[in-house]
Amino acid sequence: MKFIIQRDKLIASVQDVMKAISTRTAIPILTGMKIEAKDHGIKLTGSDSDISIESYIPAESDGMVHVEEIEEGSIVLQARYFPDIVRKLPEKTVEIEADSNLKVTIRSGKAEFNLNGQDAEEYPQLPKLQTDDSFELQTDLLKNLIKQTVFAISTMETRPILTGVNLKLEGKQLKFTATDSHRLASREIPVKEANIEFSSIVVPGKSLNELYKILDDTDEPIEISVTNNQILFRTKHLYFLSRLLDGTYPETSRLIPDQSKTVLYVNTKDLLNTIDRASLLAKEDRNNVVRLTTKDGQTVEITSNSPEVGRATEEISAKSIEGEELKISFSSKYMLDALKAIEYDEVKIEFTGAMRPFIIRPVNNDSILQLILPVRTY
Amino acid sequence: MKFIIQRDKLIASVQDVMKAISTRTAIPILTGMKIEAKDHGIKLTGSDSDISIESYIPAESDGMVHVEEIEEGSIVLQARYFPDIVRKLPEKTVEIEADSNLKVTIRSGKAEFNLNGQDAEEYPQLPKLQTDDSFELQTDLLKNLIKQTVFAISTMETRPILTGVNLKLEGKQLKFTATDSHRLASREIPVKEANIEFSSIVVPGKSLNELYKILDDTDEPIEISVTNNQILFRTKHLYFLSRLLDGTYPETSRLIPDQSKTVLYVNTKDLLNTIDRASLLAKEDRNNVVRLTTKDGQTVEITSNSPEVGRATEEISAKSIEGEELKISFSSKYMLDALKAIEYDEVKIEFTGAMRPFIIRPVNNDSILQLILPVRTY
Numbered sequence: 001m002k003f004i005i006q007r008d009k010l011i012a013s014v015q016d017v018m019k020a021i022s023t024r025t026a027i028p029i030l031t032g033m034k035i036e037a038k039d040h041g042i043k044l045t046g047s048d049s050d051i052s053i054e055s056y057i058p059a060e061s062d063g064m065v066h067v068e069e070i071e072e073g074s075i076v077l078q079a080r081y082f083p084d085i086v087r088k089l090p091e092k093t094v095e096i097e098a099d100s101n102l103k104v105t106i107r108s109g110k111a112e113f114n115l116n117g118q119d120a121e122e123y124p125q126l127p128k129l130q131t132d133d134s135f136e137l138q139t140d141l142l143k144n145l146i147k148q149t150v151f152a153i154s155t156m157e158t159r160p161i162l163t164g165v166n167l168k169l170e171g172k173q174l175k176f177t178a179t180d181s182h183r184l185a186s187r188e189i190p191v192k193e194a195n196i197e198f199s200s201i202v203v204p205g206k207s208l209n210e211l212y213k214i215l216d217d218t219d220e221p222i223e224i225s226v227t228n229n230q231i232l233f234r235t236k237h238l239y240f241l242s243r244l245l246d247g248t249y250p251e252t253s254r255l256i257p258d259q260s261k262t263v264l265y266v267n268t269k270d271l272l273n274t275i276d277r278a279s280l281l282a283k284e285d286r287n288n289v290v291r292l293t294t295k296d297g298q299t300v301e302i303t304s305n306s307p308e309v310g311r312a313t314e315e316i317s318a319k320s321i322e323g324e325e326l327k328i329s330f331s332s333k334y335m336l337d338a339l340k341a342i343e344y345d346e347v348k349i350e351f352t353g354a355m356r357p358f359i360i361r362p363v364n365n366d367s368i369l370q371l372i373l374p375v376r377t378y
Numbered sequence: 379m380k381f382i383i384q385r386d387k388l389i390a391s392v393q394d395v396m397k398a399i400s401t402r403t404a405i406p407i408l409t410g411m412k413i414e415a416k417d418h419g420i421k422l423t424g425s426d427s428d429i430s431i432e433s434y435i436p437a438e439s440d441g442m443v444h445v446e447e448i449e450e451g452s453i454v455l456q457a458r459y460f461p462d463i464v465r466k467l468p469e470k471t472v473e474i475e476a477d478s479n480l481k482v483t484i485r486s487g488k489a490e491f492n493l494n495g496q497d498a499e500e501y502p503q504l505p506k507l508q509t510d511d512s513f514e515l516q517t518d519l520l521k522n523l524i525k526q527t528v529f530a531i532s533t534m535e536t537r538p539i540l541t542g543v544n545l546k547l548e549g550k551q552l553k554f555t556a557t558d559s560h561r562l563a564s565r566e567i568p569v570k571e572a573n574i575e576f577s578s579i580v581v582p583g584k585s586l587n588e589l590y591k592i593l594d595d596t597d598e599p600i601e602i603s604v605t606n607n608q609i610l611f612r613t614k615h616l617y618f619l620s621r622l623l624d625g626t627y628p629e630t631s632r633l634i635p636d637q638s639k640t641v642l643y644v645n646t647k648d649l650l651n652t653i654d655r656a657s658l659l660a661k662e663d664r665n666n667v668v669r670l671t672t673k674d675g676q677t678v679e680i681t682s683n684s685p686e687v688g689r690a691t692e693e694i695s696a697k698s699i700e701g702e703e704l705k706i707s708f709s710s711k712y713m714l715d716a717l718k719a720i721e722y723d724e725v726k727i728e729f730t731g732a733m734r735p736f737i738i739r740p741v742n743n744d745s746i747l748q749l750i751l752p753v754r755t756y
Contacts (some may be wrong), residue, residue: 081658081687088655104688111655115688277466277489280459309459310482310493 001037001073002097005057007086007108009066010042010094013055014083016238017046019210020053021079027124032076034123035096042067045126046079051207052126053214054239074120075104085113126241129232134225135169135194139218139235145176146212148187148341148368153205154180161247164202167231169194177252178205183334184252184371185341196226200249203231207242214238256371257357260350262326265319265363266300268347272339274314278304279332281312289375290332297321304332319346328354329377335360338370379415379451380475383435385467385486387444388420391433392461394616395424397588398431399457405502410454412501413474420445423504424457429585430504431592432617452498453482463491504619507610512603513547513572517596517613523554523565524590526719526746530556530563531583539625542580545609547572555630556583561712562630562749563719574604578627581609585620592616634749635735638728640704643697643741644678646725650717652692656682657710659690666710667753675699682710697724706732707755713738716748 014033023031025048034045041058059067075098086094089108097105098117106113146165154162159181166177172194177186211233215222225232233240275290282288282304293301300318305311328351339347344362351358360370392411401409403426412423419436437445453476464472467486476482476495484491524543532540537559544555550572555564589611593600603610611618653668660666660682671679678696683689706729717725722740729736738748 078687081661084658085655088651088658090651090655110694111652111690111692113659113688113690116686273466273468274489277463277468280462280466281491308494309456310491312489312491314489316488 001035001075002069002071002095003037003042004068004093004095005042006066007089007092007094009057010086011083013042013044013057014086016055016214017044017053018079018083019214020046020048020051022048023080025049029076029118029122030124031079032118032123033079033082034074034076034120036074036120037067037070037072039070039072042070045123047124047126049124050204050243051210052239052241053210054126056237056239058237073098075102076118076120076123077104077115081115127230129225129227129230129241132225133196133227134223135174135191135196136221136223137174137189137191139215139220139222141189142222142224142233143212143215143217144343145174145187145189146208148343149176149178149185150205150208150212151337151341152178152180152183152185152370156180161202161245161249163206164204164245164249165208166249166252167201167203168199170197170199177249179250179252179255179371182331182373183338184255184369185338186252186369188367198226201226201231202245202247202249203242204245207231211240211242214240255357256359256369257350257352260323260352260359262294262321262323262351264294264300264321264349264351266316266347266349267319268339268342268345270316271300271302271347272336274302274316275332275335275339277314278302278312279336280304281306281310282332287375288332289329289377290335291327291329291377294318294321294326323351326351326354328358329375330358330372331375334372338372341370342368344368379413379453380447380449380473381415381420382446382471382473383420384444385464385470385472387435388464388472389461391420391422391435391615392464394433394592395422395431396457396461397592398424398426398429400426401458403427407454407496407500408502409457410496410501411457411460412452412454412498414452414498415445415448415450417448417450420448423501425502425504427502428582428621429588430617430619432504434615434617436615451476453480454496454498454501455482455493459493505608507603507605507608507619510603511574511605512601513552513569513574514599514601515552515567515569517593517598517600519567520600520602520611521590521593521595522721523552523567524586526565526721527554527556527563528583528586528590529715529719530558530561530748532558534558539580539623539627541584542582542623542627543586544627544630545579545581546577548575548577555627557628557630557633557749560709560751561716562633562747563716564630564747566745576604579604579609580623580625580627581620582623589618589620592618633735634737634747635728635730638701638730638737640672640699640701640729642672642678642699642727642729644694644725644727645697646717646720646723648694649678649680649725650714652680652694653710653713653717655692656680656690657714658682659684659687660710665753667707667755668710668713669705669707669755672696672699672704701729704729704732706736707753708736708750709753712750716750719748720746722746 036043091109095107102117104115104117168175175188223234278290290304346363414421469487473485480495482493482495546553553566601612656668668682724741
């Protein structure tokens with residue numbers, strides 16, 4: 001195997017593929033990165049057996065040459081050193097060569113690295129998804145769906161199914177839902193092209209977080225294929241495969257109250273900043289509890305209290321407050337997460353009393369829903 | 379006590395003073411920050427009893443008003459919350475008020491924080507330096523002196539004296555020296571104004587690192603006073619007091635060879651980048667050892683070797699090589715630290731054989747000296 005490659009292209013691909021490579025894996029060769037040279041380009045592969053990522057660098061694209069002098073072949077390189085070496089090489093191009101004894105030479109300018117490779121034949125064959133069932137989405141929309149929901153997954157392994165995000169595609173509506181049983185985040189969008197439906201698959205939150213980091217903010221399409229135990233995200237040069245979580249995701253729709261006793265309309269950023277400040281004195285308590293009190297149908301008071309340290313109080317003007325007066329306590333962290341996910345200037349918050357879950361939504365947009373369970377305070 | 383202060387001024391001062399405040403201190407009140415309001419301005423104080431920092435915000439400077447409506451008084455506030463509160467306040471001004479029950483109110487816009495203060499009378503009196511013996515330096519020069527030497531101090535408590543930087547002021551020459559007994563860094567500069575001399579004081583490395591972070595890169599003067607157990611750095615609005623280390627600093631001058639067998643002139647950045655790359659494959663070894671070999675009076679080869687992983691080789695062209703051929707091994711980390719401290723385009727490296735310490739200096743500048751002990755390799 002031999003090729004000469006543009007260093008910046010190689011760096012970008014190596015970074016993407018590294019997201020799937022773990023130093024802790026039961027299969028030692030998976031701590032390495034597979035490099036395959038074919039006439040038409042170079043493919044890098046990394047996997048921790050939960051997530052597998054392939055990144056492809058075409059020999060030529062858009063009239064630009066990225067890889068030259070390709071001699072076909074493949075090798076596995078230790079991933080611990082390879083990214084740093086590539087990043088620090090002196091020239092704009094890199095020559096990579098592997099001989100029949102699995103000795104790899106990396107050259108750039110006068111710098112030469114000789115590394116011990118491993119036989120690519122010993123690298124596990126990645127499962128190829130046997131399905132034509134897929135749908136398409138804009139990449140930046142997918143990133144938004146992930147960002148607006150994945151923070152609400154559970155980080156505790158007591159209910160493993162809650163460490164994933166629930167995906168549902170029905171009637172050309174795609175819905176992401178995440179909950180840790182104290183709060184819930186969901187987002188729904190219409191999908192144009194779809195030849196499948198599924199009612200409930202669960203993608204590990206870790207997979208979605210890594211995918212989010214790799215994807216560019218572009219309106220290019222991303223193709224998503226689903227089988228009963230895997231999900232594949234595919235763009236032009238990227239192939240991201242994740243296992244699905246086993247188990248039944250809880251029915252969340254009945255958590256969402258369909259009535260409300262108090263409705264608050266308020267500027268998102270005002271509320272966010274006020275709660276952020278109040279949370280500074282809510283730290284003593286594990287739950288970072290702050291209290292919200294409506295006042296005279298126009299004003300909201302946010303307070304927090306740490307007996308040893310002191311208290312914070314701040315009033316903000318609401319756009320409007322409808323219904324009953326309210327005093328309610330909740331986790332400032334959950335509220336901050338939810339408000340950050342809203343991405344609209346104004347929010348509508350629907351309460352059904354101090355002990356019932358409440359709902360946060362953008363005004364005039366029901367596709368984003370954030371739900372938080374209040375905290376009892378005495 | 380009461381005053382209204384520009385928030386950005388307060389933030390900057392609080393950040394500086396926080397550098398001296400530790401959560402681990404034998405004297406509980408030192409986890410707090412002392413605030414004193416006087417007619418002419420506000421003084422903040424923090425101390426961990428090794429380092430004490432005072433920052434002063436004048437009521438007015440350069441025709442700008444920074445503090446208004448001052449009612450004199452003082453209070454101690456818990457430092458754990460105060461900086462975050464000030465940073466997150468909504469408006470450009472902050473009102474701080476303490477009542478006779480030590481209740482402190484911080485107001486900005488509609489945000490109000492009520493904190494429990496402590497009696498400033500209980501805050502330890504900082505030792506005032508009783509001396510007129512001082513000298514002056516440009517602040518940016520002092521920062522340079524620190525940066526070029528402090529990295530070479532020992533981090534091990536086995537020889538506490540080596541965790542400090544040795545300062546010497548004789549014949550209007552100020553010299554900083556640091557060594558961990560494997561390498562040494564020193565820098566000497568002339569001082570214009572000085573009414574003292576001292577042959578050997580040792581300032582804790584930690585103090586100099588904190589001072590470095592606080593000082594601005596300005597050519598404004600900084601006044602330095604020294605007694606037998608303390609050193610004071612004073613600028614217009616800052617007062618930085620550190621204890622000195624007890625003990626005798628080792629005589630380092632005889633470590634420095636006065637002859638050389640091989641002299642190498644080379645571009646600093648070329649050598650730095652090459653060693654940086656080679657160090658990637660020197661990690662297996664605790665000492666990050668790389669090897670330097672002179673070749674044909676014109677070329678230097680840098681190599682490293684990690685038996686399990688592979689080897690790196692790179693040649694660089696020297697400006698010139700004088701004297702005997704040489705093979706020498708040394709810690710890449712020490713060499714990188716030394717080269718970064720040089721700050722000149724070209725370096726001169728003087729070797730006295732593979733087993734003797736070698737010296738790195740800028741070409742045509744003897745005021746900066748870096749010394750490294752080689753590593754035996756077999």
